[in-house]
Structures are given as structure tokens and as C-alpha cells.
Amino acid sequence: MHIKKFLNVVICIICVSAFTSCGSNDDDQLPIASGISNQNEAAEADAMLSQGRAYEAAKKNSKALSTYKAIFKQYPQTNSAAEAKYAQARILDQQGDLLKAFDAYQDVIARFPSSPHYAAAISRQETVAHAAANGVIQNSFLGMKTSIGPENIEKMLGNVRDNAPRAISAPKAQYAIARVWQRNGNANKAIAAYQRIALDYPNSGNAPEALYQQGEILTLKAKRGNQNTAHVDRAREIYSELIRLYPSHSRATDARKRLATLRVQDVQRSYETAEFYRKKGQSKAALFYYRELLRKVKSGSYHDLAKQRITDLGG
Missing domain, CATH: 1.25.40.10 (Tetratricopeptide repeat domain)
Incomplete structure (x- = not known):
């Protein structure tokens, strides 16, 4: 009998505790309003x-x-x-x-x-x-x-994107985030924002432009920096991906032009490197870059110049 009374007391304490804990609400974490309230x-x-x-x-x-x-x-x-x-x-x-x-x-x-x-x-x-x-x-x-500030703008646009993730406003907001970071000179955040468009909204009208802008940022980084070939190679991959995924888009035409320009710059860079070593009297290194150039192009002025240099150096 005593044990039964003790268990009843314990159960009552648990019920009261559960009721009081559920009844407390943090004003800063209000739930979604249901529209249901008492009449008063x-x-x-x-x-x-x-x-x-x-x-x-x-x-x-x-x-x-x-x-x-x-x-x-x-x-x-x-x-x-x-x-x-x-x-x-x-x-x-x-x-x-x-x-x-x-x-x-x-x-x-x-x-x-x-x-x-x-x-x-x-x-x-x-x-x-x-x-x-x-x-x-x-x-x-x-x-x-x-x-x-760009951080606050990103938060605002992120709300717009997440409030209606399947609406046309979502990729538009994400694209605006990328543009904000691009205008502020933060290449890494801009690229990350553009990449999200490719991943989350590949069928949106913003997707081709997002790919193109990534290529532009990487090309600019290589030009302003130390001619980092990793940036150039990645830009080339992105332009090629744009052409593959959206062949009839106007940006695909622009991407083809960018690829052609990158090829010319690549050949020119090989020739200039070879010339640097030739003038320094380092014939072995010069021949390496002249031959590299010939592997890249089969005709043209740089091709002919490189071929002549190889002959002059006895290669």
C-alpha cells in the first residue's frame, strides 16, 4: 500500500513538471502563429x-x-x-x-x-x-x-532566396549575392556564390551567366597576379562547361572567344619564357619551351619563330 502511494506521488510530480516546462515560452523564439487563441x-x-x-x-x-x-x-x-x-x-x-x-x-x-x-x-x-x-x-x-555592407545585403537576399526557394526570385537573389561580392572585390566569395547557382539552380536563366562570371574572375585573378596557371586552367574548364551545358546561349559564344584568347596567351607565354632562357644562355631550358609551343600550335607566327629558334640552337 505504501509503495502504491509513493508511485502515485512520483507520477503527479512528473506530470506537474512536464506541464510547467511546456508552458514556458521564450519571447525571442515564438512559434509560427496558428491564428488560434482564446476569445478574450x-x-x-x-x-x-x-x-x-x-x-x-x-x-x-x-x-x-x-x-x-x-x-x-x-x-x-x-x-x-x-x-x-x-x-x-x-x-x-x-x-x-x-x-x-x-x-x-x-x-x-x-x-x-x-x-x-x-x-x-x-x-x-x-x-x-x-x-x-x-x-x-x-x-x-x-x-x-x-x-x-555586403554582409547585410547577403543576409537580406538570402532571406529572399530561402523564403521562396522554388520561385524565380531564388536564383535571382543568389545571383545578386554573387554580384555584390564581385563588385566589392571579394573573388572567393563571389565564385562561391556563383557556384551555388550552378548547383542549386542549373535550369535558371542565371546559370549560364554565373558560369561565365566565374571564368572572368579567374582570368582576371591570373592576369593581376603571377599568371597562376591553376586559375587559367580552371577558367578554361568553366568556359568549356558553359559551352557544353548551354551551347546556344549568347554566353557560350563569348566563352568560345575567351578560350581562343587564352590559347593565344598561352602560346605567347611559352614563347616569351623560351626567349627569356635563350637570352640568358640557357639553351636546354629554352628548347624545352620552344618544343612545348610546337605541341600547342601547328601553324602561325609563333610556331614558325619557335621552329627557327630550335634550328638555331641546334635542337
Whole structure:
């Protein structure tokens, strides 16, 4: 009998503990709103929403914003919270406070996927992110403008991409990320961003351009650096891949031209290296590069010059 009473007490303690732990919520990790709430909360949220709209109609946007924020914080599971958050985003957008508007639109998208304003929030957020990517945007109702750092732009565009991963906006956002890093001179991050397009969105309209830009970056790196043959070889592979995958695309034509240019530069580099060693009196090394040149081309001015040099050196 004592054992049975003891077990009943233990079970009660466990149940109470489970109930209290499940009842605690971190305000910073609110779940997706279901729109389900008790009647009192819904009524109070509705009343506050009406008050907020009245403030907005009276052009008292500061009070309207405060009211909308309070609804979202106090009654996050109500339908009024979704309406309030979208209204907040819309006011901030209209005031030109685009960065805060972007975050408010993100709340609508992440927390209220069944909201009738979901599509509008997706569309407007995309517009704001691309405005940031394209340069300087107004970011406060005072009309002041600021340049947004590439890390923040990448985060904004990443939200646009991930909010609708199967929409046409996704590869477009990823391409914009790559362009931002390319404009900022970060070749490695730009190439990585372009590569993601090839992997995740190979059938998108951005894929051929993404491949081409990778080749351009690598070619430029080789030109500005120490003529790193690894960069040139990788660029050649990428241009060839572009031609193979998208043979009728306009960038395939450009890639063929780039490959032809790289071949000429490669031959020229071999000839110049051979000439360097010849002038230094290192005939063995010079002959190596002259013969290498002949393996690369079967005709042309460099071919003829190399052939004559081999004869002159007794090779």
C-alpha cells in the first residue's frame, strides 16, 4: 500500500513538471502563429487593431506603430497580430525606413504563412533587398541614405532566396549575392556564390551567366597576379562547361572567344619564357619551351619563330 502511494506521488510530480516546462515560452523564439487563441485575447487584440487603424487614419503613425508592435508582442497567436505586423511593415515602408520594413516583412513571412498579405510581403521584401544590392537606399523617414555592407545585403537576399526557394526570385537573389561580392572585390566569395547557382539552380536563366562570371574572375585573378596557371586552367574548364551545358546561349559564344584568347596567351607565354632562357644562355631550358609551343600550335607566327629558334640552337 505504501509503495502504491509513493508511485502515485512520483507520477503527479512528473506530470506537474512536464506541464510547467511546456508552458514556458521564450519571447525571442515564438512559434509560427496558428491564428488560434482564446476569445478574450482575440477580442482584446481586435480592439487594439481597431485603435491602431484609427491612429493610422488620423496620420498618427507613431502611435499606430506603437499599437501594432504591442499587438504582435502581447497577442502573437491571434489573427490581429498578423494584420498588425503587416501594417507595421507597410508604414515603415511608406516612411522610407526600408531596413526596418524589410525585417517586419520577414516577420510576416516567417510567422504568418497563411496571412492574406503573405504574397505582398514576399514581393515587397524582394524589391527592398535588390534595391540594397544595387547601391544606396533611403533607410529612414528623415530621408537620410546609407550604404549597406555586403554582409547585410547577403543576409537580406538570402532571406529572399530561402523564403521562396522554388520561385524565380531564388536564383535571382543568389545571383545578386554573387554580384555584390564581385563588385566589392571579394573573388572567393563571389565564385562561391556563383557556384551555388550552378548547383542549386542549373535550369535558371542565371546559370549560364554565373558560369561565365566565374571564368572572368579567374582570368582576371591570373592576369593581376603571377599568371597562376591553376586559375587559367580552371577558367578554361568553366568556359568549356558553359559551352557544353548551354551551347546556344549568347554566353557560350563569348566563352568560345575567351578560350581562343587564352590559347593565344598561352602560346605567347611559352614563347616569351623560351626567349627569356635563350637570352640568358640557357639553351636546354629554352628548347624545352620552344618544343612545348610546337605541341600547342601547328601553324602561325609563333610556331614558325619557335621552329627557327630550335634550328638555331641546334635542337
